[in-house]
Amino acid sequence: MIHPHTYIHPSAKLAPNVKVDPFSVIHPNVEIGEGTWIGSNVTIMEGARIGKNCRIFPGAVISAIPQDLKFEGEDSLVEIGDFTTIREFVTINRGTKERGKTAVGSNCLIQAYSHIAHDCVIGNNCILTNNTQMAGHVVMGDWAILAGMCAVHQFVQIGQHSYIGGGSLVSKDVPPFIKAARNPLSYAGVNSVGLKRRGFTIERINHILDIYRVLYNKGLNTSQALEFIEEEYPATDERDDILTFVRESGRGIIKRYTKGNNDDDLAI
Template sequence: MIQPHTYIHSGAKLAPNVKVDPFSVIHPDVVIGEGTWIGSNVTIMDGARIGKNCRIFPGAIISAIPQDLKFEGESTTVEIGDNTTIREFVSINRGTVDRHKTVIGSNCLIMAYSHIAHDCIIGNHCILSNNTQLAGHVVMGDWAIIAGMSAVHQFSKIGAHAYIGGGSLVSKDVPPYIKAIRQPLTYGGVNSVGLKRRGYTLVQINEILDIYRVIYNQGLNTTQALEYIEQEFRASDERDEIISFIRESERGIVKRGTKGGTIEE
């Protein structure tokens, strides 16, 4: 399964049925799981840990050192889960002393020309569309989607099941289950289409919508809104996840737009 004109260091650990196309280079401290395909002209550098049945397309560079002037050569990794697809010319940098690793979960799709910087943590089933750029230390929850040509500020957090529109500049945290759209980036309603596709019931979706109406529509500050939600809404995984995400936000969450009409589902 290893084609001619490919360089694989003897210290790399590849499962027996890994396929590597011509002109790719694999450095020594690399582990690649069963069934993974490495396209041509791919460079996989020290610290890469790649799961089973992944597809890495031509031109990708995995586990290059961080673009961080504080990096001093410490031993860190890039960890990629199973069944994840890395498209053409994606670059993924390994971690620094902050987290010691950059992580991409299972069943993700990272589209062409995207960049994932050091110490990012990407959940499962996430999609980064073409030319998405993540600065260092970004965290994305499961099932989050970022549309193309978007850029995410360092240390930002994106909640599970969130959707971020194309061409966005993300400088605030994006809470779970919502759509974030427009410039500057603002709350655009609940991601009801995505939630329906993933099996959420209409009752669950309406409850999430009611929670965000309290946060964005009732004129309360964040502390007041969260206290009201805890008192007036029944306990649920969705309610508790929203409350926890917003309380733990260090950058603050995206705001509601002041112009352009009302936002409804």
């Protein structure tokens, strides 16, 4: 399973059935779970913790030191969950002392040429499409999708089940369950297609839609809208997730696009 034209440091810990193709290099202080395949010309550097049944395609570099001038050589990690696929020439940098690790969840797809910087946290079942560039300290919730060539500002929060259109510059937080698109990046409706695919009922989707109509369409400021939602809508997991996300947003949430926009694309 280990091609002779590879270099694996003696201290690296690989499960017995890990497959490593030729010309890959695995540094010390690396752990790789069973069933994982490492393609050719992959570099896995110190501090990588890779789960079971992952696939890492040629040219990827996992757990290189952060591209951060305040990094002082401290011990840190990259953690990658089970069944995650990392395509060609992806780069994932390890953490700094701020968080201590960069984490990518299970069942994720990180497509070619994407970059995940230091201290990012990517949830489970996420997709980063080709050429997505993610700065440090970004947090991305479960089932979120970034379409191709998105650029994400440092410290941005991306909510669960959200979808961000291709070529977007993401400089504000993106709340859960929504679509975001246009320039500047704006609220573009509830991600109803994605939610249906994941088993959300029409009633749950309409409940989410009603909440966002208050937040974005009712003419209230954010504080007023949150107060109205909390008073007028029954407590559900979705309602509470939205309220918590918006209240805890550090960079502020994206706004509604105003030029010629309407609600036609929001109907279920």
